[in-house]
Every structure is written in C-alpha cells, then in structure tokens.
Amino acid sequence: MTERSVMERRSAPSVQVLASAEEVALAAAEQVQRQLKRRSDSVLALPTGQTPIGLYAELSRRCRDGELSFADVRTFNLDEFVHIPPDSPLSFESYMMQHLFSHIDVDLAKVRLPNGNAPNLDAECRDYEREIAAAGGIDLAIVGIGLNGHLAFNEPGTPFESRTHVVRLSPSSREAFAAEFGGIDRVPELGITMGLGTVGEARRIILLALGQDKAEIVARALEGPVTVDVPASILQQHPNVQVILDRGAAHRLHVMS
Ligand code: PGA
Numbered sequence: 001m002t003e004r005s006v007m008e009r010r011s012a013p014s015v016q017v018l019a020s021a022e023e024v025a026l027a028a029a030e031q032v033q034r035q036l037k038r039r040s041d042s043v044l045a046l047p048t049g050q051t052p053i054g055l056y057a058e059l060s061r062r063c064r065d066g067e068l069s070f071a072d073v074r075t076f077n078l079d080e081f082v083h084i085p086p087d088s089p090l091s092f093e094s095y096m097m098q099h100l101f102s103h104i105d106v107d108l109a110k111v112r113l114p115n116g117n118a119p120n121l122d123a124e125c126r127d128y129e130r131e132i133a134a135a136g137g138i139d140l141a142i143v144g145i146g147l148n149g150h151l152a153f154n155e156p157g158t159p160f161e162s163r164t165h166v167v168r169l170s171p172s173s174r175e176a177f178a179a180e181f182g183g184i185d186r187v188p189e190l191g192i193t194m195g196l197g198t199v200g201e202a203r204r205i206i207l208l209a210l211g212q213d214k215a216e217i218v219a220r221a222l223e224g225p226v227t228v229d230v231p232a233s234i235l236q237q238h239p240n241v242q243v244i245l246d247r248g249a250a251h252r253l254h255v256m257s
Helices: 003-010 021-038 053-064 092-099 121-134 171-175 196-200 212-223 231-237
Strands: 014-018 043-046 074-077 079-081 140-143 165-168 190-193 204-209 241-246
Touching: 014 021, 021 053, 021 140, 021 204, 021 241, 053 092, 074 092, 074 121, 079 092, 121 165, 121 190, 196 231, 204 231, 212 231, 212 241
Parallel strands: 014 241, 043 074, 043 140, 140 204, 204 241
Antiparallel strands: 079 190, 165 190
C-alpha cells in the first residue's frame, strides 16, 4: 500500500448495514433529526431517486407529528434534468414536492434546485455555487449512488474538483429513467448537477444504497481504488461519511465477510 492509500483508508467511511429498506429510512431520518437538533438552520443537500423515498416519508411523518421542524432549514438539491418543465411530473422539483416539501414545514423560499430551464445554464451553475457559499456551505449532504458509480449526476470521468455544471447523461443513467419517461429516447440527454467538489465540501455526507443491484458498485466505491472512473469513490477521501445500507447493497463488501 502506498502512503497515500493508507491515508485514504484511515478516513474510510463508517458503514451501517441494516436488515431492510425501512430500517435504512429510519436510521437516516434519525441522522437528519440529530443534525437539525444540533443546528435548526442547517443547510442540507438532498437527492432524488428511489432510494430516499422511505427517508422522505419518515421525515414527513416526524414533521407532521411535531418531532422535528424544517422551518429554518435551507435545502439545495443535488441535480435536475435540463429542459424538463419544472411542473412536469418527471422533474426532480415535482419529485421533491411530492415526496417531501409538500409534507413538511420548510419555507419554499429556502428551497433550491438547479434550474434546468434557466436561459443561461452556465450562469445558473455559477449562481448555484454562489448561493451555496452564501448559505455558509452544506452541513449535511445525503447522496445515493448510480449503478455506474455516479454521485448526483457526476458521471464516470468527472474531475473530483468539479463544481456545479451541465452534464451529458450516460446511457446507464438515462436507462435508469427509461420506464418513467416511457423509453430511453425520451429521457433528457442533459442534466445539471452539483460537482464532486461541491458535494465533497459538505461537512458531513450520508450515502444511502438499497438492494442487490447496488452491491457491486457500493463495494467498488467504498473498497476499490479512489478513481474518477467511480465518482462515488471520492467519498473515501472525505473525513465524515456515514454509509447506511440494507443487506442486499452491502453483500459484496469485504468488511461484511
Ligand atoms: P436510485 O438512484 O435511488 O433511484 O437508485 C440513485 C442515483 O442514481 O444516484
């Protein structure tokens, strides 16, 4: 092992393996609740996708039952499609309204997603970075992982120091949305995403993954070489990462065997 890889291993993420998707949702909600208890005006980075749906349902319940409040929280979503109208049911904005924002007491003026319909997308990327910085940076980023190792919409090959940018989505990423859009040809070709550098500057990161399909990429991201070929492997270099997995997603990890 080189000295560099020893250092990387030393900051290896802590990994929690739970019996079911429901338990993953509860454990992740617990972490969010603790974060909001520490700082009610926390800045959160939020994912979309299948994985966080249970977490969002649990956060919605806790908010409804008065166990936690998002009133002072600011949120920045990880990514969005380019040129999907925001009110389309297929936009990530609609997803967030449907699964979280319409069920919690967040101030919608403090909610931000990248605007994939901005007239000048490069300016939008710069504005997004400026707004995150003006909010004081991200306290807690919750992220998922794509089958190709993407983190947000940062596809394999994206530089680790990248900032918010427009991305050409990989076939693998588009395939994941094919059913929803009624065919891969209808899935947008472009997305807008926080960069790996942007996500990597979050003070704390929680990675969630569910199901056997994710087992191989989770193992490569957490135990393989740190490489731009697997964007989520950047997490090995972060000092404060918690990984919460169900058994299916964990079963290729060496730490499990
Ligand atoms: P998923 O997406 O939660 O729908 O599996 C994760 C991702 O692509 O980051």
